[in-house]
Amino acid sequence: MDGNDFAPALTRRHFIVTAVTAAGGLALGIGMAPRLAQAAAVTAQPWDEGGYDPHEIDAWIAIDPDDSVLIRYQRSEMGQGSMTALPMIISEELQCDWSKVRVEYASPNRNIRENKVYGDMFSNGSRSVRASRQKMQQVGASARERLIAAAAARWNVPAPECTAASSVVTHAGSGRTLRYGELAADAAKITLASEPAIKTPDKFTFIGKPMPRIDVPPKVDGSAKFGIDAQLPDMVFAAIVACPVAGGTLKSVDESPVAGAPGVLKVVRLPDAVAVVATGSYWRAKQALAKLQPEWDVGPAGDIDSAQLSSAFRAALDGPAQTARNSGDVDKAMQGAAKTFEAIYETPYLSHSPMEPMNATVHLQPDRLDVWFGTQDALEATEKAAHWSGLKPEQVFVHNAFLGGGFGRRDASDEVEQAIAIAKAVQRPVKLIWTREEDTRHDKFRPHALVRFKAGVGSDGVPTAWSMRVVTSSILASAKITFPGLKGPEPMATAGLSNNGYNVPNTRVDVVLKNTHLPVWFWRAPGANQHVFAIESFLDEIAAAGGHDPYQLRRKLLAGRPDWLKVLDTAAEKGDWGKPLAPGRGRGIAICEDTDSLCAQVAEVTVSPRGQVKVDRVTVAIDTRYVVNPLTIAEQMEGGLIYGLSAALYGKLTIRNGAVVEGNFDTYRMVRLAQAPKIDVHLVPGGGEKWGGAGEPSTPPIGGAVANAIFAATGKRVRSLPIMDHDLSSGSA
């Protein structure tokens, strides 16, 4: 492997991974379709080298004479599996042989030059399938009809007499056949009078099958290219450190400590950061950077610490609020309540910490910019990079890579802005890599949030009124995003609360938005990932006080909502709800709606006498309404839950002197194999009008399910995260 891997002169065919490695003789995973000797594949280097192919039917599909089908994928593969799911949707309509499908990223540059032929390109909000499904079906159906029309013309028969299946068009009357590969060139010239109708879900024959992810083979042999793996001839390496306090600026830096250090090319000053550029290896740049002692102007935020932030948020609880939901009359109902409750729940700032630290490789030339990195939005990244480089969008080529985790972090492109500035300074292709510490401390964080609940229950202990008042930060303000037509507070601010499913006749949800110097951002299941912990724990408090079983109280409050009940009942039943457990063990349940899906979880925990928590087992029920690939949905349930579990058990960023204290995985702890529960997932798609997402809905319930299980095991109520900060040992107060 050498720099030529990235030379544009080579065509994508040089990088095709030939089929898949686990053929014959292997027992197959339960619930997975066989991975065929010839299964759909993706190039190890997924990014486009130009975005065109000689055998295109249109911008989405090319079919070679040997029938192999190239499908372009306009979203971002970060482990969520949509690089498999979207081509599956196209294949459903195209009626092509899945074993002959290859996938590559659509070119954002071509998208810009060809009038947004691929539409938007974001992967966030668990929307890859939901936002593309109809379009993908139409793309596949359209190509199929054009292939049929080409065959009909060849045979001089009416098109309706022809059918397409397994990459072959057949004329019913004569039994004649033509392969797609023989028809593609003609089909490319055909314009349909009208677009064919797409299948309704009841007609799907391929969608819904558990298909192994196409990106797995290159991810087991080291060949899959992530942004950090870009290699260019003449490339240099940059390490960076930003002002520890967000919003601060660089005052000065003395370069003399790195004078004459091996390979050091330049110290680059950015408004809020210092970078060192070196030849030969990133390590040289990083070592040299460590020798510098930049002086920062940290600004007024330089005094702030976690305790101050927490009390400022508490003080804001009674400040002016926006109302997200208000039904009935909470105040009046509270007056008539047999008993009232009040509790405040608190969750800290968190970083996303994808496994691949932020990085970007850029090659800036006078009339062209190439960027290699992993992004959740290649189109927006292209437009931003044009702005930062001073070039036109059509002169910018973003080569999206496999993303080493996204979770919402990889759609700001701040690393690209830095890399462009550094490239301008050194006039060489440059690869910028953040250290793990930089990645943790200079994230755009999950907000710190408080929820104050008040509830009134009747003499039966069932709530008749509750109010929830949130103090959190505006992600839209921080991200400088406006949603035209948005009524009321931004949805993230009350996600999981305003859309709770419980039928409590008097419900009020208010939010106070309070931003600090710390930027906040979308973090897997924004808002819901912290609010669901709060509401599901608080409801558990009510259940316990009224002597209700937490599952049964939820059932009562979800009466008349069969889809919620189905998910809740499935989790309870499969999770052995109600079966006896040994002392020190407990079960907890939680449910939420997120990205139009419903997810319920039952967690089983053991709390040792010393207070150590082990989550032994989690049962998940998920209703995504429809299912494209059940295998990837199960995987997302497993992974999303672990992501939420790391946050619930350990996740906390401490602010001291305005800066984030935690830096690496020694202080910012993650769940590892030893802490991972046994997980089983049950899919209960309920159909209906909307399609639900899969990437996020399993993250919110886990904190509440675990905290409730801890209560069941110990009688101790966890009202703030992370759980590790609580003394859960037996006998302590």
Place this chain on the structure above:
Amino acid sequence: MITLTVNGTQHELTLEPDTPLLWALRDEVGLTGTKFGCGIAQCGACTVHINGVAMRSCSVPIASLQGASVTTIEGLSPDAKHPVQQAWIAEDVPQCGYCQSGQIMATAAFLKTHPAPTDAEIDANITNICRCGTYERLRRAIHRAADMMKA
């Protein structure tokens, strides 16, 4: 100059002796399958075999590797058909995939010393972080690989 063998090929490294093997592999040898996740031996994304033993290459300076034999994910098997790789495919383990080179290298070495591992042995020995949370499938794949190697 440090001379060592990587995946059976001899290399003479010109980088400074304190350079961690990770960066020598990625930036000088040009093998990028070995990943950077933390740089402080915490995450395991950079795991390779040094003389057959799994090591976190971000924390091994090349100065200590004169004459050593290094195997990276690219060299684990000639055709990506090592039982661990096959098990990973069969269980559809990787999500983003970034941690998986390290997970696979750690597992391949572990199974040499623990051909029939218990869950507790797996927990104690495979300590690599996966932010995508693929642990459920990872554990299944470790057992599957062990079974395949026995067969």
